[in-house]
Amino acid sequence: MxxxxxxxxxxxxxxxxxxxxxxxxxxxxxxxxxxxxxxxxxxxxxxxxxxxxPNWMRTDLKSQELFNFYEICKMDMSCSGLFESLLRNSNLMSALNEFSNLIERSVKDRVLYTPPRCKNCLHGNNDCSHTKIAVLFSGGIDCSILAAISNKYIPARDPIDLINVAFQKVGVFGETSWDVPDRISAKTSLVELQKLCPQRRWNYVEVNVSREELRSYLQNHIKHLIYPLNTILDESLGSAFWFASRGKGKCLGREYTSPARVVIVGSGADELFGGYMRHRNAFRRYEGNETEKIANLQKELTKDWSRISTRNLSRDDRVVADNGKTLRAPFIEENLVHFVRSFSPSQLCCFLLRAGIGDKLFLRLYGYHIGLKEVAILPKRAIQFGSKIANKKQNAADRSLYL
Structure with missing residues (x-):
């Protein structure tokens, strides 16, 4: 154990x-x-x-109900119109500004306090201007926000690696495709980042993993890193993080291996802001009035947050460290967590709205506010489905055949 x-x-x-x-x-x-x-x-x-x-572990936090998405979002309008309307709410903007200070400080600390040389220059004496920071990049709102903020604090001469992983998708006639949902989202997000930060050299790295390679590494190596966790979900997530953090793929059509020694991940965002389908179900399927539904959603969010360390962080840290990299997760910084968890679920997400808008609504609004307007309305996909390492017909809690 x-x-x-x-x-x-x-x-x-x-x-x-x-x-x-x-x-x-x-x-x-x-x-x-x-x-x-x-x-x-x-x-x-x-x-x-x-x-x-400590304060950041408290569960008796009192929420300040200065705005309520469930009251504001009952109006019928387009996504962009809704976002623009919400951002005119002074109380909401005040909360977004405070959140901005916290997430920027968290990212800044995690990208500035890094080794001065990349993996390839460890034993050299020359100044290193290669990539030292990589972002595990599905193209979703979480990682896109982290990439955009990282750009502010990483020296202009250093590239930033955006690593996108895809697992082999086999068609009905046996043809291979790598156009998994996360690959498509990542390309959309990359274009928006390039417009926002045109001076930055973004190394967009496509990591393609065949089914044969996946089976071999999972059976002989990755399963030992994931142990003692042993479900299909652990297998899928652990493998996705391992291949992505290895960073071996293609950049601009050429073979490339990321020399970064620090990997930035969006872990914690879904648990904090209500990004999972089970959060939507906790609200929509619960029999009761709106207040009772939100109370049930709060229980689900609290449960997810209380178990993130054992369900996610220890496993992910091991598989990333195995590739000689340090995993850093800005969304779980203590002061940021304390701030976000002082909010009611009605101030973080709104399941009156469709998927891709209502989930993580607060975070999407922040992304929209800083210029990630297209990314802010991309649907949320768990990495195991977005990368196509797993399919939705599997029971995630079943024991893996490899572990």
Missing amino acids: ELPPLGLFKINIFCPFAWQLYPWNQICGTISNEIESLTNVLGLSVSFGEHMK
């Missing part, structure tokens, strides 16, 4: 089986169950110290 991220563990090296845990939050049933599993597997004795409960 993985060491559960429940807080800080203190170990006496002279008595290595007696641990003390200083939990983030007060002891609850979930923490007790995790500790029981840990003691059973490793034969430990775990005692508890005082819980720390």
Whole structure:
């Protein structure tokens, strides 16, 4: 099992089986169950110290209902008209400006504090002007925002790699295609980034993975990085992150391997802003009035956020680190998280609107505001479906054949 991220563990090296845990939050049933599993597997004795409960972990945050998407978005208008109308709301703009300060600071810290040389120049003495930062680039609103902000803080001489991964799609007559949904979205987003940041050299890298290559690496290598997680979802996401972070593909028609040592990812955006289909279902399928539906959505968002470390981050960190790169996720910076989670779900997403608009509405509005107007209305696709490594007929919770 993985060491559960429940807080800080203190170990006496002279008595290595007696641990003390200083939990983030007060002891609850979930923490007790995790500790029981840990003691059973490793034969430990775990005692508890005082819980720390930092501000960014609080769950009793009071929302300031200065605007409500469910009240504003009942009007019938085009997407661009709706976005323009929403951005005239002074309370909403105030929140977007505060969010802008937080996300920019988070990205700035994660792209400035990086090694001064790329992987290819590690042992050289010359000044390095190669790519040091790569963005895992599906073309969606999350990664496009991160790419646009990164442009502000990365030296103008350094290129930025935008890495897009696609898994082989086989047609009915056996023909191979790489035009998966994320590949199409990425090309649209690239054009918009080039217009917004014309002085930047964007290295758009297309990583194509055949089914044979996927099976070979998954069976012989990637499965060990994903372990002890073992579902089809872990297999799909872990493989997508591994091949993307390896960065071996084609750039401008030539073979290219990204020399970046830091990989920027959009992890956390869906959990914070309501980007998954299960969030839409938590609202639309719940029997009750609008207030009760939003309360049920809040429960789903809280559940997703509470388990992001065990469901996503540890696995993704391992597979990216295996390629000699550091994974950095600006959306999960503590102050930003504290700010976003103080909002009601009715201020983050609106499932009265169609998919691709209502999910992550707050984030889409921010992207639209900074100039990503086409990207802001692209539909959300989970990476396993957008890259075509998985299909929607599979049960994501089923055990993988490889793991």
